[in-house]
Amino acid sequence: MRSDMAQGGGKKVLSVHAGQARERFLEALALARGDEELPAEWIVRTRKVGQGSSATNTPLLGTALLAKATNKDVNALALQTKVHRGYSARGVAKNVLVPMCVEHEIDLRTTGAEPLNNQPFFAKLQVFKELIPESKQPARTELEYLIGCLEAADYLEGESAVHALAAFLRVRIEDGNKATVLELEAGALTLPVLSALAKLFINVNREGGRRGQALVAACLDLVHPGMVYADAINDPSRKVPGDVAIEVPSSAGDPVQESLLAAELAEPLSAADRVVVLSAEAKQKAVTQSEILQFVERLAAAGIGKGLYVAVEPNQHDLGVDKLTQKAQERNGVLLEVVTDPERLLANAVQWSPLPLEQCLKSFPQLLVQRLRDFHCGKDSQQEWADMLTAATVQQDAT
Incomplete structure (x- = not known):
């Protein structure tokens, strides 16, 4: 499921296997499109992140949830392998989350192949609130809320992680097409x-x-x-x-x-x-x-x-x-x-x-x-x- 190796300073480096991540994605997608009730907490969290001004926060949350659903030991706040329990969030987003969402027509709010290359996350080791100065509101407030979501995600494992990912996908399926209203031609059936x-x-x-x-x-x-x-x-x-x-x-x-x-x-x-x-x-x-x-x-x-x-x-x-x-x-x-x-x-x-x-x-x-x-x-x-x-x-x- 993972490969671990010790790094300088006793850091544990983890990996998220792409094939297994795709399996977890499809498992969560089936739940998202089904009738089963999904965790209210993650419905609320995903929707609030998705309503923020920073579009990049949405794929970052999805990446963390997918990573936790695949390997429970990863650090949900990590962006790179150079931190304790770190993994390549960029790789999971680029190689699994984005292409799977494109294939299944799920709106992540960003259109690029590598959403985590955007600021303020580009080239950073992990997510922390100082990535955005306090003077820049509401971006700082949105980042702090996202960090709270990632900290909660860090406790997820197994079925709970898959269900949280399913809640994320359900909200993105629902909210991604919210603005569309088709105008019908006036007519009358009996x-x-x-x-x-x-x-x-x-x-x-x-x-x-x-x-x-x-x-x-x-x-x-x-x-x-x-x-x-x-x-x-x-x-x-x-x-x-x-x-x-x-x-x-x-x-x-x-x-x-x-x-x-x-x-x-x-x-x-x-x-x-x-x-x-x-x-x-x-x-x-x-x-x-x-x-x-x-x-x-x-x-x-x-x-x-x-x-x-x-x-x-x-x-x-x-x-x-x-x-x-x-x-x-x-x-x-x-x-x-x-x-x-x-x-x-x-x-x-x-x-x-x-x-x-x-x-x-x-x-x-x-x-x-x-x-x-x-x-x-x-x-x-x-x-x-x-x-x-x-x-x-x-x-x-x-x-």
């Missing part, structure tokens, strides 16, 4: 055709359940325009239970009228000025009554009186919906709606929307595109949805 198409779309590639979450958000957009919030849903530090929330102004007055006015003026309220009145959870895997009741308990604990649970796994067993809703009301005082059919979900959304039927049918496809972006679905998801719509429109017009 509700039966559109709902069947939406059901097919979310199941042909579930993307870890994110397509189902996007569908729920888009349906709620029809019913509660301007009140649906899902932009922070992948942030594990988020306090609101569920995947999508209906939020209205917390100020005095008629909250519905104020929220509708804010939507008309395109002036979104800050999180501090909103209160959650309904929260929705979406699952594209089989769930149990116990899981749904646990969601209800979290709603009650958060003071949220209305909940929507959408369990759209095609092979979902009977959940005894009537008993579930009764228990939620009696035990927790929560008004619960459970939906197991995505076609019914969309039909109900159209039925209860304040918009005319024709406008609902024209608006929903674009709303889903927007929510595919918000839930960080893959870069091809929007185009796939557009292609399915086009094909269905041609077929509908031909009949």
Whole structure:
């Protein structure tokens, strides 16, 4: 797995085998693209590093996580072999991380073949805060946060290191395509055709359940325009239970009228000025009554009186919906709606929307595109949805 050799001053020099690093990368990538829950700590850390002004910090963090997943003994803060437990971070980045990310279309925020040749890391032995003077803010603050991440990574080994790397890859897959929103041509399919198409779309590639979450958000957009919030849903530090929330102004007055006015003026309220009145959870895997009741308990604990649970796994067993809703009301005082059919979900959304039927049918496809972006679905998801719509429109017009 590694070759160690003593160097002057008793330093231990380590290596990261390229072939094994590629195996660990692919193992982590499979986890990143699957349904398994990944470490919240590394989701948060990766996202915060990725939101910083220094693009180079992202591949450096990825390099350290890949190195630890391959050889637990390496120093996560090392850049070269000339420090204790040092390894060639530049070599791991150049020979494994960058080409593997290019092959699998993962955005590292940098485009060069050797990202660690950039300042302030070029020709340095390891990462330390003095690489950037205190006078240079916010770069110094970002570097200090990165060092905290690397220090935490230094304790990783085995499965925990692979899962941390998987969390890094999942965030980069999600956030790398965040800005893209495809504009669809206005058209209208009939509700039966559109709902069947939406059901097919979310199941042909579930993307870890994110397509189902996007569908729920888009349906709620029809019913509660301007009140649906899902932009922070992948942030594990988020306090609101569920995947999508209906939020209205917390100020005095008629909250519905104020929220509708804010939507008309395109002036979104800050999180501090909103209160959650309904929260929705979406699952594209089989769930149990116990899981749904646990969601209800979290709603009650958060003071949220209305909940929507959408369990759209095609092979979902009977959940005894009537008993579930009764228990939620009696035990927790929560008004619960459970939906197991995505076609019914969309039909109900159209039925209860304040918009005319024709406008609902024209608006929903674009709303889903927007929510595919918000839930960080893959870069091809929007185009796939557009292609399915086009094909269905041609077929509908031909009949």
